[in-house]
Amino acid sequence: MSRHRSSRGEGVGLELTHNVARGVALGDVAGRLTAAAEVGIAAIRDDRSVLDALVRIRAELGGIDAPTRVALFPSGSTMRRVDVTGLSGPELNAMRNTLDSTHGISSTVLIDDGPRRWMLALQWDEAFVIRIEELIERAGFVDVAIDPSPVALARALTPGTTFARRDATTDEAFDMVVHGIPIAASSVENIGRRTPGLTLGSGAVSTTVFDELVDPVDIAAQIDRSYESVRDADADWVLQLAPDDYPHYPEHDIRAPARQCVALGAALGAAGLSGRIRPIDMTFPVTPADGESERPWAIERISALPPKETRRPVTPTKRLVGRVIPRRRR
Numbered sequence: 001m002s003r004h005r006s007s008r009g010e011g012v013g014l015e016l017t018h019n020v021a022r023g024v025a026l027g028d029v030a031g032r033l034t035a036a037a038e039v040g041i042a043a044i045r046d047d048r049s050v051l052d053a054l055v056r057i058r059a060e061l062g063g064i065d066a067p068t069r070v071a072l073f074p075s076g077s078t079m080r081r082v083d084v085t086g087l088s089g090p091e092l093n094a095m096r097n098t099l100d101s102t103h104g105i106s107s108t109v110l111i112d113d114g115p116r117r118w119m120l121a122l123q124w125d126e127a128f129v130i131r132i133e134e135l136i137e138r139a140g141f142v143d144v145a146i147d148p149s150p151v152a153l154a155r156a157l158t159p160g161t162t163f164a165r166r167d168a169t170t171d172e173a174f175d176m177v178v179h180g181i182p183i184a185a186s187s188v189e190n191i192g193r194r195t196p197g198l199t200l201g202s203g204a205v206s207t208t209v210f211d212e213l214v215d216p217v218d219i220a221a222q223i224d225r226s227y228e229s230v231r232d233a234d235a236d237w238v239l240q241l242a243p244d245d246y247p248h249y250p251e252h253d254i255r256a257p258a259r260q261c262v263a264l265g266a267a268l269g270a271a272g273l274s275g276r277i278r279p280i281d282m283t284f285p286v287t288p289a290d291g292e293s294e295r296p297w298a299i300e301r302i303s304a305l306p307p308k309e310t311r312r313p314v315t316p317t318k319r320l321v322g323r324v325i326p327r328r329r330r
Contacts, residue, residue, distance in 0.1 A: 009026065009027070009032075009271050009272070009273065010026060010027040010064070010066040010067075010271055011025075011026050011027075011066050011067050011068070011069065011267045011268070011269070011270030011271030011272070011273075012024070012025050012026075012061060012064065012066050012067070012068040012069070012141065012267060012270055013025075013026075013068075013069050013070075013071065013152065013262075013263040013264060013265065013266030013267025013268070013269070013270055014057070014068065014069070014070045014071065014136070014263055014266060015071045015072070015149065015152070015168065015260075015262040015263040015266065016070055016071070016072045016132060017041075017072070017168045017169040017172045018041070018044040018074070018075075018169070018171070018172055019040060019041050019044065019169055019170070020038060020039070020040050020041060020169055021038070021039050021040075021041060021053050021054065021057050022036075022037070022038045022057075022196075022259065022260055022262070022263045023036070023037050023038075023057050023058075023060075023061055023263050024036045024037075024061075024255075024260050024263045024264055024267050025061040025062060025064055025066070025267065026066075026267045026268070026270075026271045026273075027064060027066065033241070033246075033255065033264075034062065035060065035061045035062050036061075036254045036255045036260055036263075037057045037060035037061050037254065038057075038254055038259070039053045039056045039057040039060070040053065041053045047131075047135060050132070050135050051135050051138060051139055054135060054136055054139035054141070055139045055140065058139055058140055058141060063140070065142050066142070066143075066270065066271075067142065067143035067145075067270040067271070067272075068136065068141040068142065068143060068144050068145070068270055069144075069145050069146075069147045069152065069266035069267065069269045069270040070132065070133070070136055070141075070144065070145070070146055070147065070266065071146075071147040071148070071149040071151075071152035071153075071262045071263065071265070071266040072129065072132065072146070072147075072148075072149055073124070073148055073149035073150060073168075073172075073174050073185070073187060074124055074125055074128060074172070074187070075171060075172055075187050076124070076125070076187055077122065077123065077124035077125075077148075077174070077185075077186075077187045078122075078123045078124075078185070078186045078187070078216040078219055078220070079120055079121065079122050079123070079148055079150055079182065079184060079185040079186070080120070080121055080183075080184045080185075080210060080213065080214075080219055081118045081119065081120050081121070081181070081182065081183055081184065081210070082095070082099075082118065082119045082120075082121055083116070083117075083118060083119075083211075084110070084117050084118065084119045085115070085116050085117045085118075086117075087117075092110075092119070095119065096108055096281060099121055103121075103123075103214060104123065105121045105122065105123055106126055106282055107121075107122040107123075107124065107126055107129070107280055107281070107282050108120060108121055108122065108280070108281050109122070109148065109151060109278060109279075109280050109281070110278045110281075111151070111181050111275075111278065112275065113180055113181050118181060120148070120151065120182065122148055122280070123216060124148075126282055129146055129280075130282075132146075133146055143270075145270075145279050145280075146279075146280050147265075147266050147269060148182075148185070148280075149166065149168070149174065149262050150164075150166075150174060150176040150178075150182045150185035151181075151182055151265075151269075152262050152263075152265035152266040152269060153166060153176065153261055153262050153265050154176070154178050154180075154181055154182050154265065155265035155266075155268045155269055155274040155275075156239045156240055156241070156246070156261055156262075156264045156265040156268060157178060157200070157239065157240065157265075158237075158238060158239070158240050158245075159180070160202045161178055161200050161201070161202055161237075162177065162178060162179060162201060162202055162203060162204070162205040162226075162230060163175070163176070163177055163178065163200065163201035163202075163203070163205060163226060163227055163230045164176045164178060164198065164199070164200050164201075165188075165197075165198070165199040165200075165227065166197075166198055166261070166262060167190045167193050167194065167195045167196060167197035167198070167199075168195065168196060168262070169195050169196065170190070170195055171189075171190070172187070172190075173187065173188050173189070173190035173193070173195075174186060174187045174188060175188050175220075175223045175224065175227060176223070177205055177207065177210065177223055177226050179205075179207050183207045183210055184210045184213070184219050184222070184223055185223070186216065186219050186220040186223050188220065188224075196258055196259045197258055198237075198257070198258045198261050200237040201227070201230030202230065203229055203230030204229070204230075205226045205229065205230060206226075209222055210222060238257070239257045239261055239264060241264065241268070242268055242271075242273040242274065246264065
C-alpha cells in the first residue's frame, strides 16, 4: 500500500470501549468524512484480542497514515477542570505534583479557551491507558495520542450545548457538563438505556459550582443534578464538522452521529481542525519504602576533619629486615 504524507484536515479518530472499537477517517477535502467502521472486541484484557480489533478497524478505514487520536473513558473515570491561566511551566508541574500527592490524580490535559487556560484533571486507570496506546501503535496507526472521551465529544458539539450524556456501550457511559470545553465529567451506569446513544441539552447550567468539588462522588452527584435541569431542553440536535453540520444519518448506518460522535471529535483533534492539540501529561511518583527517606539523593556533610593519610604498604624487603634486626626497646 502506498504511503503518503498527511496534511491538515486529515486525521483518524477512534472510540475504544471494553467491547467495541469505532472509528472515522477524515481526508481528501479537509474535514470530509471518508470512512467509518465499527469492530467488536472479544476481551479488552487480552492483548491479542484488542490488537486484532485495531488491525481490522485500521484496514476498514483505508489504512491511511494520518495522525490518530484515540478516545476512551473507562468505567470509574472522573474529570474536572482547574483554572491555570497565567501559570508558568514550573508552576504547572508543581500543580500536577500537588494533584497527584493529595488526590491521586496523575493525568492532566491543558486546554486553551480564549484568554483562559484550563487543566483537566483525570482520575482513571493510567496503566490501562498506557497499554492501549502501545497496542494502537503496534496496530500500525501513526502519531498516536490519547483523548479523554468527554474532550473528544466536546469538539463535535454545537455552540450552546451545556450537557451531554454518552452511552457508548453496555456498562460504559458518561455524563458531562460543557461550556465550549468540558467542565466536569463522570462515568455513570446506563442500565436500561439504548446503546450507542447520545443525549444533549442546552439549558442553563451553573459551572462555578464545580470549582470547589474534588471528591468523585460529589462531582457525579452535581452532574446528575445538572442533567435534571436540562433533560427536556432539546429534543433534536446536530453535530458540527469543521464548520458544517454533520449529516444526520439513520440509526442503523455505521456513520450515524449517535454512533460515531466521540470518534468524530477525536478525528477533528487529530486533523488539527479544533484548536491546539495537547497530549495528556502523566506523572509517575516514586513512593519510598517504609523507613526510607523521601529524599535518598540528598547530600549530607559527614565530617569537617581532613582526610586520613593512606598508610604505605609494607614491602617484602622491609618485612624481612624487621625479622632479622630486632626492634630497639625504648
